[in-house]
Amino acid sequence: MKVAIKLFGAFRDHEPSGQVTLEIADGARVADLRQALAAFAAAHWPRFRPGLLEYSAFASETAVLRETEPVPANGHVAILPPVSGG
């Protein structure tokens, strides 16, 4: 399945479009998507520090996703670096 990942905060520095689309196996879990994004980042973002992804969470439009959850069937997620609002 195709998964469109919206990028926020420091992730945008590596992808000004603010989005990447990855192909992952049907039925993949959030942890699998994390691995896929790590691989994409290593291949495409020369200045990317892997630590950022470790401290980032995947989310839908209504909730932060746990690692063991399946990737949402609509193929839309966001990757949220540590938050700093206010």
Place this chain on the structure above:
Amino acid sequence: MKVAIKLFGAFRDHEPSGQVTLEIADGARVADLRQALAAFAAAHWPRFRPGLLEYSAFASETAVLRETEPVPANGHVAILPPVSGG
């Protein structure tokens, strides 16, 4: 000396003018003034409860006065019942 005592809060119920003037000895202390006001209240304010005066403080325009202080030489004080601002 003559001392003009401004009245506030519940004291005003007994003296709508908001002020009483008492004659006390020159050099009298705040504790003496308290006794004089208690005597005045007992004589003139039929509905007055002495407890109110016990919990009230004398003050000048800049400070709450201690019992052992002399009454201010300008002869102007205020009697402050328990406060309830805000």
Place this chain on the structure above:
Amino acid sequence: MRPYQCIVRDISEGGLDPGAALEFVSDPGFGGIALFVGRVRNVNHGRVVTGISYDMFVPLAMHGFAEIAERVGRDFGQQVKLYIGHAKGRLGLGDLAMVVAAGTPHRDEAFRACRQVVEAVKHTSPIWKQEHYEDGDSAWSEGCSLCGHASSEDGHAGHGH
């Protein structure tokens, strides 16, 4: 300019203005502003309230506001601007009785400074509240005695009023 502004506003001359408080405590170096507004509400201790009259010994109150502001300023290392406003006269429902604001570099100090000022004003300022009830009755509120702690103006968050 002094880092605090203290106001007593006779309600007949218009109400307190939270916007003016926010503006006064704003500063290019401050990231946090905390504001408290005390309003006349429609019920107290189960009785329907129609208004509150605030009596005040104005010169001592203004003197006390300045002392409170100076002490809070010392506690927060001068990195604070404060606004203390209190109304006097006969207030109706919803009228603003009190407006306190604190501006500081960070939010924690702003919340704490604002709260400290509010408690000090409530517990030490020579202000008296007379509640008016729908049956025409009225009563002076119970309060904090100023006897015996003339030099302590800190107040206590646990007080009932």
Place this chain on the structure above:
Amino acid sequence: MRPYQCIVRDISEGGLDPGAALEFVSDPGFGGIALFVGRVRNVNHGRVVTGISYDMFVPLAMHGFAEIAERVGRDFGQQVKLYIGHAKGRLGLGDLAMVVAAGTPHRDEAFRACRQVVEAVKHTSPIWKQEHYEDGDSAWSEGCSLCGHASSEDGHAGHGH
């Protein structure tokens, strides 16, 4: 009517309005209103700041604001009205980043509810702050990781940001 209002305001469409927040949380039964305003300040960690860009995942942020408000409403027994506003886009010095207000019957609850909302928004909302400096450099602020506490939105008053 719901007892809370949540707003995300794009700065290009105008700033946040503390007056609207105060008005929303006012109620005839409420005697205490606490308001917090977060503003862009001119310095952070010793660097001169010229502005801040706020990036935000808006649908999740709005969802989270509502969850925060509902939880605080439960904690305070529904006797509370809340306003949560946050700006997005490129803010200049002095612009308002965040406005939170809480109205309750008494002041203690107002202060605590307001603070609780502010901390929850700061520590759990999908919002990212990029500071711009006078030398033209810019940097994303350090923040709170949302990993591993997806179900905890309380935040901690001791956090550094």
